[in-house]
Amino acid sequence: MTTTVPNPVLRVAPATPAEAAAHFCASLRFYADVTDVAAALAAGGDPGFVMLDSRSAQSWDQGHIPGAVHLPIALIPERAGDLFDESVPVVTYCWGPGCNGATRAALALAELGYQVKEMLGGFEYWVREGFAYETWQGPQCRDADPLTAPVAGACGC
Structure with a gap:
């Protein structure tokens, strides 16, 4: 007797195209990728959002995105109103x-x-x-990791 092993990818059927479109559209409303954020910040002028680094002071000193606002998570309820305008979207980041x-x-x-x-x-x-990126010692930059970004040019997505 031969037992068929279910395809692990299709064990649960894919969503319908309409369900998939709704899901991925919603995902893009909640997330931005590093390359898009960097491009928006590099374009000059007002990018239309503010960056928030939610890590500790020690982590911030180790390195942070230039122009980001440092506000650890525990302080958000009491300090956000002093630092952010409710009409300007906030892009959050932490370690990884x-x-x-x-x-x-x-x-x-x-x-x-x-x-x-x-x-x-x-x-x-x-x-x-x-x-x-910036550290307590000043600006820093490393070569792109070829496993996460193209060494030359853009990824094309």
Whole structure:
């Protein structure tokens, strides 16, 4: 007797095209990727959003995105009103994909009435994709990691 092993990818049927479109459209409303954030910031002028680094002071000193506002998660309820305009979207980031600090910061801001997006990849991918960052010692930049970003040119997405 032959037993058929179910295809692990299709064990659960894919969503309908309409369900998939709704899901992915919603996802883009909640998330921005590092490359898009960097491009918006590099374009000059007002990018239309503010960056929030939700990590500790020690982490901020180790490295952060230039122009970001430093506000640890625990301080968001008491300090957000002094730092942010409710009409300007806030893009949150934390360490990286293994950390949910940016998600918790986005939730705290949304509960206070702010429009928010989370930057996928966090500070880790900002650095790994070769974008400049600031430390307590001054500006820094590393070469792009070829496993996360093209060495030359754009990814094309």
